[in-house]
Amino acid sequence: MGAGGEQRVHRHGLRQDPLADRVADQLLIALAAKLREDVVTKKVGGGTGGGGGGGGGGQAVSPPPPPPPPPPANNVASVVIDQGPSNASVNTMFAAVTVCLPGSTTNCQTIDHIQVDTASYGLRILAPVLTLSLPVQATASGGSLLECTQFVDGYSWGPVALADVQISGEFASSMPVQVIGDPQFTSVPANCSGTGMAEDTVAAFGANGILGIGVFAQDCGDCETNVDNGIYYACTSTLCQATTVLLASQVQNPVTLFATDNNGVVIQLPSVAAQGAATVQGFLIFGIDTQANNKSGNQTVLTVDGNGYFTTVLNNQSPLTQSFLDTGSNGLYFNDTGLTQCSQSNFSMFYCPASPQTLSAVLMGQNAVSASVNFTVDDAETLGANEPSFVAFPTLAGTYPTTTDTFDWGLPFYYGRTVYTAIENTMTAVGTGPYVAF
Numbered sequence: 003m004g005a006g007g008e009q010r011v012h013r014h015g016l017r018q019d020p021l022a023d024r025v026a027d028q029l030l031i032a033l034a035a036k037l038r039e040d041v042v043t044k045k046v047g048g049g050t051g052g053g054g055g056g057g058g059g060g061q062a063v064s065p066p067p068p069p070p071p072p073p074p075a076n077n078v079a080s081v082v083i084d085q086g087p088s089n090a091s092v093n094t095m096f097a098a099v100t101v102c103l104p105g106s107t108t109n110c111q112t113i114d115h116i117q118v119d120t121a122s123y124g125l126r127i128l129a130p131v132l133t134l135s136l137p138v139q140a141t142a143s144g145g146s147l148l149e150c151t152q153f154v155d156g157y158s159w160g161p162v163a164l165a166d167v168q169i170s171g172e173f174a175s176s177m178p179v180q181v182i183g184d185p186q187f188t189s190v191p192a193n194c195s196g197t198g199m200a201e202d203t204v205a206a207f208g209a210n211g212i213l214g215i216g217v218f219a220q221d222c223g224d225c226e227t228n229v230d231n232g233i234y235y236a237c238t239s240t241l242c243q244a245t246t247v248l249l250a251s252q253v254q255n256p257v258t259l260f261a262t263d264n265n266g267v268v269i270q271l272p273s274v275a276a277q278g279a280a281t282v283q284g285f286l287i288f289g290i291d292t293q294a295n296n297k298s299g300n301q302t303v304l305t306v307d308g309n310g311y312f313t314t315v316l317n318n319q320s321p322l323t324q325s326f327l328d329t330g331s332n333g334l335y336f337n338d339t340g341l342t343q344c345s346q347s348n349f350s351m352f353y354c355p356a357s358p359q360t361l362s363a364v365l366m367g368q369n370a371v372s373a374s375v376n377f378t379v380d381d382a383e384t385l386g387a388n389e390p391s392f393v394a395f396p397t398l399a400g401t402y403p404t405t406t407d408t409f410d411w412g413l414p415f416y417y418g419r420t421v422y423t424a425i426e427n428t429m430t431a432v433g434t435g436p437y438v439a440f
Contacts, residue, residue, distance in 0.1 A: 076171025077263045077289055077296065081271075083282040083394045083413070087115045087131075091208045092393050093332035093413045095271075097286055099125065099213060102166040103134060104176045110134075110166075115210045118286060119330030120269070120423050121310070122214030124221045124253030125167060126151075129160065129183040130203065131210045136163035139178060141236035141245055148187055148235045148242060149180050149221075149253065150194035156201040158182045159190045162234075167256055169213075172288050174259035178251055182211075191235060191242045212330075214255060215267050215286075217310055217436035218426050221253035258425060263289025265428035266435060268296050269329065273418030276358070276378065278385060278392035282417070290422055291431040298432045301422060301439040304367030310436065314409035315364040324408040325365070327421065327438050331412030333398040334377060343401065344383050352382035352400035363409070367437065377414070 081097045095118045102110035111133050116125075138161040139147040151158040160182040167174045183202030190200075204210060214221075225231040225247045234252070236245040257264055271284035287296045304312045306326070314325040316336060333352070338361075344354035358380045366372040380397035396414045415421075424435030432439070 075293065075295055077287055077293055079170040079286040079288075081118055081269070081284045081286050083271075083284075084280075085393050086117075086208050087210055088205050088208045090205075091332075093395060093398060094208060094393075095269075095284070095329050095413060095416075096209065097169065097213060099211070100168040101125075101127070101132075101134065101136070101179070102168070103136065104164050104166055106166070113210050116213045117207075117209035117211070117330065118269075119212055119214050119328070120216050120267070120421075121326055121328035121330050122212060123216055123218055123255045124180065124214045125165075125177070125211065125256055126158075126160075126180040126182055126214070126253070127211040128202070128204055128207060128209075129181050129185065132181060134165075136165050136179070136181060138163050139251055141247075143236050143243075143245070145236040145238045145243075146187070147245070147247065147251065148237045150191070150233055150235065151180075151182075151201075152194065152197045152232070153201060156198040156206075157190075157194055158201045159187070159194060160184045160202070161187055162251070162253060169256070169286075170288070172257075172260045172263060174256045177256055177259055178253050180253050187237065189237070189240075189242060191244075193232065194235075215257050215423065216255065217266075217306060217423055217438070219255050219258045220249050222247070223249060223252075225252060255425065257288060260288060263292045263296075264425075265292065265430060266290040266422060266424040268420060268422050269416055270420045271416050271418065274394050274396045276380070276397060278389065278396075279394040280389070280391040282394045290424055298422070298430055298439070301420075301432075302365075302371060302373040303369070303422075303432050303437050303439040304365060304371060304373070305369040305433070305437040307368050312368065312438070313366045314411075315366070316409065317361065317363075320407075321366075322407050322409045324405060325411065326408075327411045327415060327423070329413050329416060331410050333382075333400050333412050334379070334414055335400050335402040335410035335412060336408070337401050337406055341379060341399075344381075346383055349383050351403065352398070353379050354381040354383050355379060356381075358397065365411075369437075373440075375415075 079097050081095050083095050096115040097118050098114045099116045100112045141147050147162045160180050162178050163181050164176045165179050167177050222233050225234050234247045235242040268287040289296050306312050311324045314322040341353045342355050344352045358378050360378050362376050378397045379399040385395045386392040396417045402408045419440050422439040424437045426436045428435045
């Protein structure tokens with residue numbers, strides 16, 4: 003990967019509200035050449051952890067050749083893995099999103115290279131790329147509604163505004179979105195900024211924004227009743243105070259607001275050769291069992307718990323009970339003492355085995371359905387060394403920095419697969435969300 007790398011992995015946490023909660027990304031900065039992952043909040047919550055069905059127990063699941071591309075349809079958006087707007091992204095999937103002033107069909111802007119993230123919730127746009135002046139939501143006290151997103155090494159701060167949002171042919175009206183780095187709101191509470199530097203530029207994100215389309219609906223359900231949530235603030239020109247926020251006013255998963263095709267998403271990516279690729283084209287399909295192009299089949303269905311987790315058993319070791327699928331992570335992140343970590347200091351959190359290592363894991367849902375998945379880990383320091391233009395790597399993996407009971411199945415898992423993400427409390431032909439299926 004050249005002179006250095008950046009590991010961007012998610013850290014999920016405990017939720018208390020059965021509707022929702024959130025946690026922040028785990029953000030580890032390496033140096034130079036960047037291995038990208040999203041920097042948006044991770045909300046954990048929603049649903050009952052039940053429902054779902056189908057699939058079998060313990061069958062081997064190798065990535066099959068993806069089906070033919072779906073025909074053009076109003077519920078299909080193209081996605082791409084490329085270098086991104088910072089020319090430094092790796093294993094990062096992007097889509098284009100159109101935002102309009104509420105009620106307008108002319109005051110609109112299409113923004114490309116919005117990162118697609120199946121482990122966060124809501125649309126967040128970087129203010130430097132936004133040309134529209136979106137109306138900021140007001141709080142009950144009459145102030146402006148602001149949101150703080152904290153990371154391990156920094157934070158993002160910006161107002162919650164309203165926008166009409168269109169992705170392909172799907173439309174959400176007057177949807178709350180976060181505008182990160184808005185220069186009109188520079189007074190940041192100390193308990194927000196205390197984690198480090200502001201993360202409010204395209205260079206810091208490696209994207210023009212984040213499209214969070216995970217298994218839950220809201221950004222922070224607990225914030226409806228918990229004042230000291232550390233996320234939402236009511237701000238005047240001189241003072242910001244923590245505030246509760248109604249669910250409808252929180253940053254929301256846009257899929258839940260579509261008129262139809264609103265019970266989940268399907269992501270379809272082709273296989274990527276072991277040595278990598280310069281670009282990868284795929285599809286983001288909205289809805290599950292709502293049209294002919296998003297039908298459930300014989301996929302393995304893994305229901306997730308109220309925190310969005312299923313269980314991974316790696317090499318017959320202790321179960322990793324806080325595992326999740328996530329297009330927003332740029333690698334597979336887990337802890338395995340049998341794999342050699344990289345020696346270069348700016349790659350120290352990645353794995354660098356002497357030769358490619360093929361591993362096997364069993365993924366098990368809350369419904370006790372399981373599937374065996376084989377994957378390969380290669381030397382992160384040498385990936386792309388012979389072809390600097392390559393940015394898609396199916397063998398990129400590293401350690402998970404904060405817990406020992408997590409397996410973060412990042413974007414490499416999605417290569418060569420069709421993966422379903424069903425949203426909490428919604429119905430499909432094979433069960434009730436939240437669940438993932440492949």
